[in-house]
Amino acid sequence: MRKQRTLCSPIKASGIGLHTGRKVEIELNPAKENSGIVFYREDKDVEIQLSEKSVVDTQLATTIGKDGVVIKTVEHLLSTLFALRIDNIFIKLKGDEIPIMDGSSAPWVYLIKTAGIVEQEAYKKTIIVKKPVKIKENGKFAALIPSNQFEISYSISFSNTFIGKQRMDLPINENTFIKEISKARTFGFLKDIEYLQSHNLALGGSLDNAVVVDEYGIVNEDPLRYEDEFVRHKILDAIGDLSILGLDMKGKYIAYKSGHNLNNKLLRKLISDKSAYEIAINPTREKKAESLAWGCV
Ligand SMILES: [Zn+2]
Missing domain, CATH: 3.30.230.20 (lpxc deacetylase, domain 1)
Structure with missing residues (x-):
């Protein structure tokens, strides 16, 4: 705690x-x-x-x-x-x-x-996953299962593209996030960009803020920041989506081709089943802290 x-x-x-x-x-x-x-x-x-x-x-x-x-x-x-x-x-x-x-x-x-x-x-309260919760949809999959730490196992598959199959397994904490995940950028396919922009999406997208992929490789002149930057960015996104509960998490998140939509459905499914989780209770405090910033230098 x-x-x-x-x-x-x-x-x-x-x-x-x-x-x-x-x-x-x-x-x-x-x-x-x-x-x-x-x-x-x-x-x-x-x-x-x-x-x-x-x-x-x-x-x-x-x-x-x-x-x-x-x-x-x-x-x-x-x-x-x-x-x-x-x-x-x-x-x-x-x-x-x-x-x-x-x-x-x-x-x-x-x-x-x-x-x-x-x-x-x-x-800080922690949500502890007590039994597996899964969502499957259109060949995509996301699950939370019990574990003694917060960890992620993520697989993506963009067959017939430069990205191909990528998988990463990682316990998530401040150090692993900063070192292994934080620098991974958003990505998109060149062929999708015209369509997205005609629907008023990705209007601010550029090679300065995204990795753009075409049939041959990446369009950006700068190299990838990690060899498997794509799956790492999916992990970055998933952490953001799972953080929405406002709780630390003890559990393993497993995903195959998941995205924001499936992640949110998974969270709602977890929360709707009271037998699937437990929230660790805080020790009672005797006195409320008056100052916000003690300890800052
Ligand atoms: Zn993202």
């Missing part, structure tokens, strides 16, 4: 949205213990408390929303917050999409490490 954490100081950043192509300013702020992850659309004056129920769309990216106000492409930031164990944070933005940055989590890791992380008084 560990204590909750937040940022030491606010972070300001800006960038473009992958799907909208619009510039967005974003501010990540420290927040009180037990407040969780809260997004605030400053331009609409709407607050969205993150939960599995706040997910309103999973086409190509994970979109959260409330009262018709949405925030798109939250998964890379959420993945980073989960892996770096930032439990309480107030995220302000003027716009409807999280900046894509370089298509990976590496810029978020850098910004959060620079701002500093501080431990708070309250303990």
Whole structure:
């Protein structure tokens, strides 16, 4: 059992949205213990408390929303917050999409490490997977099974393409995330891009924030950051999707060709079956912490 954490100081950043192509300013702020992850659309004056129920769309990216106000492409930031164990944070933005940055989590890791992380008084709850929960759909598969740590086994198969079959098995913690996962970028196929853009998607997509694949290899001049960068990015996305419960996880996530949609269905299925999980109870605290930022230097 560990204590909750937040940022030491606010972070300001800006960038473009992958799907909208619009510039967005974003501010990540420290927040009180037990407040969780809260997004605030400053331009609409709407607050969205993150939960599995706040997910309103999973086409190509994970979109959260409330009262018709949405925030798109939250998964890379959420993945980073989960892996770096930032439990309480107030995220302000003027716009409807999280900046894509370089298509990976590496810029978020850098910004959060620079701002500093501080431990708070309250303990963090953990969801413990007690029995297997599975979802199968159109040849895709996602499951959570019991394990004594949070780990992922992910397989992808893009037959007849440069990507081919890739598989990775990894326990997920701050170190493995930073080293093995955080730098893996979003990817897409050149042949899909025209179609996506005609449907007003991927408008901000470019070789600066995505790996683009054609029949022969990658279009980008820079080399891949990992030989199997594609499956690693799928793991990055899955961590973001699984983090939406706001709980640490003890369990093994197994996926074959899964995506945001299946991941969200899997979480909802887990939560709907009370015999499939247990939430580790916090030790009671005697005194509430007054200060947010003790321990920051
Ligand atoms: Zn992604």
